[in-house]
Amino acid sequence: MNIVMVGGRKKIDFLAKSLLEKKHHITLIHDDENYCKYLSRTHNAPVVFGDGSKPYILEDANIGGADVIIALTPKDADNLVICQLAKKVYGVKRAFTTVSNPKNVEVFKKLGINSVISATYIVAGIIEQMAAINEIENFISIEQGKIVMMEIVVRENYPVCGKTLAEIGFPEQGIVGCIIRGVNSIIPRGKTRIQADDKLIILSPPKIQRELIELIVGRDDI
Amino acid sequence: MKKKDCSYIIVAGCSRFGANIASMLSSQGKDVVVVDSNSSSFRKLSPDYSGFNIVADATDIDELTRAGIEKADLVVAATNDDNTNIMIAQIASKIFNVPKVVSRLYDTEKEIVYQDFNTQIIYPSKLSICEFEKLISHTGTEGLK
Numbered sequence: 001m002n003i004v005m006v007g008g009r010k011k012i013d014f015l016a017k018s019l020l021e022k023k024h025h026i027t028l029i030h031d032d033e034n035y036c037k038y039l040s041r042t043h044n045a046p047v048v049f050g051d052g053s054k055p056y057i058l059e060d061a062n063i064g065g066a067d068v069i070i071a072l073t074p075k076d077a078d079n080l081v082i083c084q085l086a087k088k089v090y091g092v093k094r095a096f097t098t099v100s101n102p103k104n105v106e107v108f109k110k111l112g113i114n115s116v117i118s119a120t121y122i123v124a125g126i127i128e129q130m131a132a133i134n135e136i137e138n139f140i141s142i143e144q145g146k147i148v149m150m151e152i153v154v155r156e157n158y159p160v161c162g163k164t165l166a167e168i169g170f171p172e173q174g175i176v177g178c179i180i181r182g183v184n185s186i187i188p189r190g191k192t193r194i195q196a197d198d199k200l201i202i203l204s205p206p207k208i209q210r211e212l213i214e215l216i217v218g219r220d221d222i
Numbered sequence: 223m224k225k226k227d228c229s230y231i232i233v234a235g236c237s238r239f240g241a242n243i244a245s246m247l248s249s250q251g252k253d254v255v256v257v258d259s260n261s262s263s264f265r266k267l268s269p270d271y272s273g274f275n276i277v278a279d280a281t282d283i284d285e286l287t288r289a290g291i292e293k294a295d296l297v298v299a300a301t302n303d304d305n306t307n308i309m310i311a312q313i314a315s316k317i318f319n320v321p322k323v324v325s326r327l328y329d330t331e332k333e334i335v336y337q338d339f340n341t342q343i344i345y346p347s348k349l350s351i352c353e354f355e356k357l358i359s360h361t362g363t364e365g366l367k
Contacts, residue, residue, distance in 0.1 A: 053305050055331040077281055077309040084308075084335040103283055111312050 001025070001067045004092075006052030006082050008072025009035065011098070015070070016043045027061040031073075053081045055089065063090045071097040076104050083113045105144065135217050137199065141206075148206050149177075152216055156196040159218040166190035174204035174212045229253060232294045234280035234310045235301030239326060241266035243298055248273045255289045258301075281309050283317065291318045299325035304332055311341045 003019060005012050006029040016039070019026050026045045029052040030036045040047040050057035052073065063069070069086040071079040076099045083095035095113055099105060102121040109116065122141065129139045129150075138151040154161055160168050165176060165188055179186040180199035186192060194200070204212055229252055233244040236258035245268035248254045254273030257280040258264065264275045278285035280301070291297065297314040299307035304327055311325035316339060323341045327333065330345055 053332075054329065075305070077303070077305040080309050080312075081305040081332065081335060085332070088337065089334050101279075101282060104281075107283055107313060107317065110317050 002062075002065050003027070003068045003070065004029065004058070004061050004063055004066045004086070005070045006073060007031065007078070008074075008098070011072045013039065013042070015072075016045060020045060027066070029057060029061050053078050053085070055085060058082075058085060058090065063092065066090070066092050068092065068094045068096065071095070074100060076101055080108060080111065080113065083108075084111075087112070135213060145206060147203060148209055150202050150204075150209065152200050152202065152213070154194055154196055154198045154200060154216070157218075158216055160194050160216050161196050162193065164191050164193045168194075168215065170215070171204075171208050171211060173208055174202060177201050177203050230290065230294050231255070231296045231298065232257065232286070232289050232291055232314075233298045233300055234258075234286075235299065235306070236260075236263035236266060236275075237300055237302050238266060240298065240300030241268075243300065244273060245271045257285065257289050281306060281313070283313060286310075286313065286318070291320065294318075294320050296320070296322045296324070299323070304329050308332065308335055311336070312339055315340045 001024045003024050003026045005015065005026060012028060012030065016026055016028060020043060027048065028039050028043070028045055029048045029050065030039060031051050033049050036047050036049040048057060048061045050060070052058065052071070063086060069083060069092045071082040073079055079097040079099065083097050086092040087095050094115065096115045096117070097108070097113060098117050098119060099108065100120070102118040105116045105118050105121065125141045125145060126139055130136060135152055136150045137153055140149040142149060170176065176188050178201040179188050179192065179194070180201065181195065200216070202212060231247055231252055231254050233240045233254060233256045236256050240256065244254050244256045248271045255276060256264065256267065256273060257276045257278050259277065259279050261277045276285070276289050280286065291314060297310070297320045299310040301307055307325045307327060311323050314320040315323045324344065325341055326344045326346065328346055330347060333343065336343060
């Protein structure tokens, strides 16, 4: 894929490395000349120095041939304009951006930019969950928190230990999507039996999350 | 319920342009609110300006709501930054359905992002060129020869 990335320091550096490893063609745009020099030394990719919200800079980066634009500048307004120019003028199919103000996730959606990530929003959500419930090993919020994915490691004293999924009777909206047992991963069926030290990967809407944890852990002091 | 046409106005950005427009509208008896992230910008307002000042980021929807954008008849995006103006104008017209939105835009190449939005644009660069042409045609081209 041809990817154009604009602005951002650690983010663009890290993402460039990871995308190059996956054999994507990337072009970087940054408005700090010294940082451009650093990027150009570090990565095997064309680097354009300039304001990425200006059409002629985007053209220098060959935006016309890009499949994806990623805007990572610190200013939300700049990111909005970069994504809108790329989509409206140059026909780029997919636009991704980060916003510093979490409220702008909704604002950007209403203005036609759908893939918006707010680091503040995501990090706050994760910390809140992990701090509140210590049974959760890992927690990911999907679709702005409409669905959550959590990992729970089963202990011997949990009521679900030794039972099959059918016996446990999960609520309709929640599902155990995968069980990690040692090095194996199992896609469970109703007759799959849960053992101690299994890691359950559970998908559910947030409102029944507490109910699910109670069901698995067997107490409600969480 | 509207009192009269264009009676509640939000000016986002207390630039020279924004400050003068706010002062002018205020002297015409309109209710004006100026929003700027820097409190020292308000010194540019004329001494008889009688509207409100709010120190805030005008691209933040909560701050705009606090400034009363829901009942605004006119929003003027007058910051010194094109991208900020574009964002404010789009928020005003698309999210809050403000009946009249005016935005300043220096870079004519960015005009296309205003497509599909009910926004009127002032181009300082185009206006300067028009004025220049007028001056030249008045004095005639003889003066240049």
